[in-house]
Amino acid sequence: MVAARGVTKSYGALQVLKGLSLNVERGEVSCLIGPSGSGKSTFLRCINHLEKHDAGELLVEGELVGYEQRGDKLYERSAKQICGQRANIGMVFQRFNLFQHLTVMENITIGQIKVKGVDEDTARQRARELLLRVGLEAKEKAYPVQLSGGQQQRVAIARALAMEPKLMLFDEPTSALDPELVGEVLDVMRDLASSGMTMIVVTHEMGFAKEVANSVYFLDQGVIEESGAPGDVLENPRTERLRGFLSKVL
C-alpha cells in the first residue's frame, strides 16, 4: 500500500529525512515513534505530497506520489492530479485544523461536495453516518470553537473519512489533548483499525501502539533505526537510542 525506498528531504542545509525506507501493507496499522524533530511529520507530509521529497521512491498503491515516471525521468504531476491523489489519503493533524467558519456538518460535507462532486443529500447522509460512528451525532450544527479538543479531533477524523480514503495518516492526533480526552480519540482510531483501514500513526501513546499496531517504526534523525512487531520493538529494544527514548516516554 505504501512503499518508501531511500526517501530523502532537506530544508536548505538541514537534511531531515536521510534515506527512509518502509513498507506498509493494505489493512495494516503502522506506528511511527521517535523523538521530536526526528522527521516524523515531514515523512507523513511527504506521503500525501504536502511536502516534496528530494530523492528516493515513494509509492502509494503502486503509484509514485507527486511524480510520474516516463523513461528514466520523473515528471512532476499536474496540480489537479496531485489533488486527486491526496483525496484518497486522509490526514489528521495534531491541532485538528477544522475549518473554523464551518459547522461540523459543513466541515464533513465540503470535501465530498467540492472535491468529489457528491450531491449534497448524499454527502449529508454520509456525514451523519460518520458522526454516529465517532459518537457526535448531536453536534452537527456546532462550530469547532464550541467543541472540546477531543470532540474536534473526532470531527477531524470524520472529515477525513468522508473522502473515503484508502489510507489514513495521523500526526500525533492526541498530543494536543487533555489527558482525559485522549481515550475517546484512541477509541475511534481503534475502531477504525479493526474495520480494516490502512493507517500510519505518529504517536507517543505506546499503549495504543502495542495493542493496535501491526508494526512499529522507530525514527531517529531522519532514518528508521528499528522496526518490527510492537512486542519486539517496544519490549526488547535493540539499540541504545530506542531504549533511551522509551524510558522517556513510558
Next chain:
Amino acid sequence: MSSTESEGGTSLQVVPLKHWGRQIGAVVVLVLVAMVVHTLLSKIPAPSGAVVCHTLNGVKTCHPVVVWRFSWNTVGEYLFNPLVLGGLWLTLQITFWAMLIGITLGLVVAIMRLSHNRLLSGIAWFYTWFFRGTPVYIQILFWFAISTIYPQLTIGIPFSVAFVHLNSVTLFTPLLAGITALGTNEAAYFSEIARAGLISVDEGQIEAATSIGMTTSQTMRMVILPQAMRVIIPPTGNEIISMLKTTSLVAAIGVLELTGIVSEISAANFKTVPLLLVACLWYLLCTTILSIGQFYVERYFARGSLRNQPMTPIQRLRHDLRGIKGKFRTRRVVIHS
C-alpha cells in the same frame, strides 16, 4: 442593613460601589450636549435687520424678525431639491463603482503580493507603493488628462497587430476618469487590508484543505477568504465610509456629486451654510445606513470565531432594559455558613 436568616445561610444586601468620577463626568457631558442642542435650535435677529410692527390698542410696537441661527427652513427647502438628490445619487454610484474596482483589484494585488513568484510580488509591492504614495487628488487629475496623453486606445496583440482603435476623449468621460482614479487608488489601500486578512488565517487551515484534495483556488475561495473576512470587514467598512466622502474630490474635474452640486447652488444663491448642512445630513444618513450594514456583515463573518455571537443592537437594548429593571430590585446574595 437588613439581614435575614435563611435556610443554611445568611442573606445580605449588596451595596454597589459608587463611581463618583464617572457620574460627574456624565453630568458635564450632558450640560455640553444641552448647550450644543440649544445653539443648534436657537434663533437670532435676521441679518437683514428687518422688523415687524403691529398696533395694539393704538400702541405701535416693533421688534426685529427672528430666524433660525442655522437656517433650518432653508435646509428643509433644499433637502429634497432634485439637483441635490441627483448629486446624492451620483455620489452613491461613484462610491459603489470605485469600491468595486478597489476591492476586486486590491484582492488581486494582495494575492500577487503573497505569491512565491518574485516578479508578481514585486509588481504588487510597486503598485501599492505608487498609489499610496501620491495624492488621490493628483491621481484624479491624471486620469482626467489621460486622453491628452493617450488620444487613441488600441486593442490588439501587444507590439504587433491592432484590432480596434478607440477615441479616448469620448470613451473616458470625466465620470469614468473619476471612478477609475478613486478605484485604482482604493485598490492600493484595500490590498493591504486584504493581505492582513489573508495572512491572519492559520496555516493549518490551508494544510487541512489541501489534504482533502482541494485545489489552490478552492482553498482560497472556500477556506481562506471566508475566514480572512473577519479581519477584512471592519477596516473595509471604514474605507467605504471614507470613499463616500472622498468622491467629493471629483468636483475638481467637473463631476458634480453631492458636495459639488451644493457648492454650485450656494455659489449662485449665497446660502452657503444651509446648503452645506444639507450635504452633511445626507452624508450622515448614508454613513448611518452603512454602519448598520457593517454590523450585520461583521456578525455573519464572525460565526465560528466566538463561542457566543455578539448581540444585535435590538437584543442589546432589550438586555439593557432588563438590566435597568433589575437595578431597582434589591440584590441579595446568600452566604452559606
